[in-house]
Amino acid sequence: MTGILYGVGVGPGDPDLLTISAIRCIELSSVIAYPCLEGTPSFARSIVSDYIKESQEEIAIAIPMLQEPEPAQQAYDRAAQTLLERLQKGKNVAVLCEGDPFFYGSFQYLFFRLAKQCPIKVVPGVSSLMSCSASLSRPLSARNDVLSILPAPLPDADLKACLQVADTAAIIKIGRHFSRIRELLGIMNLKQESYYIERSTLPNEKIQVLDNVNPEEVPYFSMILVQRRGKI
Numbered sequence: 001m002t003g004i005l006y007g008v009g010v011g012p013g014d015p016d017l018l019t020i021s022a023i024r025c026i027e028l029s030s031v032i033a034y035p036c037l038e039g040t041p042s043f044a045r046s047i048v049s050d051y052i053k054e055s056q057e058e059i060a061i062a063i064p065m066l067q068e069p070e071p072a073q074q075a076y077d078r079a080a081q082t083l084l085e086r087l088q089k090g091k092n093v094a095v096l097c098e099g100d101p102f103f104y105g106s107f108q109y110l111f112f113r114l115a116k117q118c119p120i121k122v123v124p125g126v127s128s129l130m131s132c133s134a135s136l137s138r139p140l141s142a143r144n145d146v147l148s149i150l151p152a153p154l155p156d157a158d159l160k161a162c163l164q165v166a167d168t169a170a171i172i173k174i175g176r177h178f179s180r181i182r183e184l185l186g187i188m189n190l191k192q193e194s195y196y197i198e199r200s201t202l203p204n205e206k207i208q209v210l211d212n213v214n215p216e217e218v219p220y221f222s223m224i225l226v227q228r229r230g231k232i
């Protein structure tokens with residue numbers, strides 16, 4: 001019988017935010033897989049390192065850091081094949097995913113490739129959207145508020161159109177786009193309502209107003225929350 005593929009959300013960084021279900025699925029799997037950018041350790045694995053045993057096979061799925069999408073898609077093709085071989089031997093496979101697997105999570109690339117070939121269970125995780133708002137100690141949304149999630153690589157015109165109608169916006173994947181986004185928020189008079197949160201829930205978490213952020217030091221694991229509403 002084919003094994004089960006678990007897409008395990010491991011939360012934003014603090015292992016205390018792992019769910020009981022995530023830990024159980026890791027324990028039930030003889031193979032633990034995790035995507036990581038080529039040449040860098042896996043952040044998702046570091047979150048659950050206390051729960052991985054030596055007897056479990058680990059598969060690091062190296063994703064090339066390139067602008068064009070094909071090399072990454074080919075890496076997921078190969079990884080899906082590698083995982084399928086284990087699943088067809090009846091082994092359960094846990095794929096670790098930082099935050100929640102279906103909220104911009106890399107697990108989706110494997111999910112779509114394997115959905116028809118094995119049973120899949122997705123374990124939701126605490127997403128960085130929730131943890132950043134908690135780190136900031138500011139509620140995310142209420143009543144009929146419109147909440148937008150905006151990937152920073154989108155063109156300025158798209159970001160502007162969404163920011164104009166959102167009560168709250170989370171701008172994710174900011175990294176090298178930080179200066180451009182800060183400038184746009186300045187033009188739109190939204191800088192006063194915007195906060196930068198880096199590595200939320202980790203010991204080196206940082207929260208700053210935008211003008212204090214050094215764009216050279218903005219890591220991938222950071223977002224900007226724009227909150228027009230101070231009060232309900």
Ligand SMILES: C[S@@+](CC[C@H](N)C(=O)[O-])C[C@H]1O[C@@H](n2cnc3c(N)ncnc32)[C@H](O)[C@@H]1O
Pocket residue numbers: 012013097098099100101102103104105106126127128129132171172173174197198199200201220221222223
């Ligand atoms: C590809 S998305 C993955 C989101 C993830 N699946 C989740 O549920 O949080 C990656 C983006 O999430 C945000 N992110 C993830 N973890 C974060 C953290 N600990 N602190 C701040 N932002 C984080 C960053 O904007 C990062 O560029």
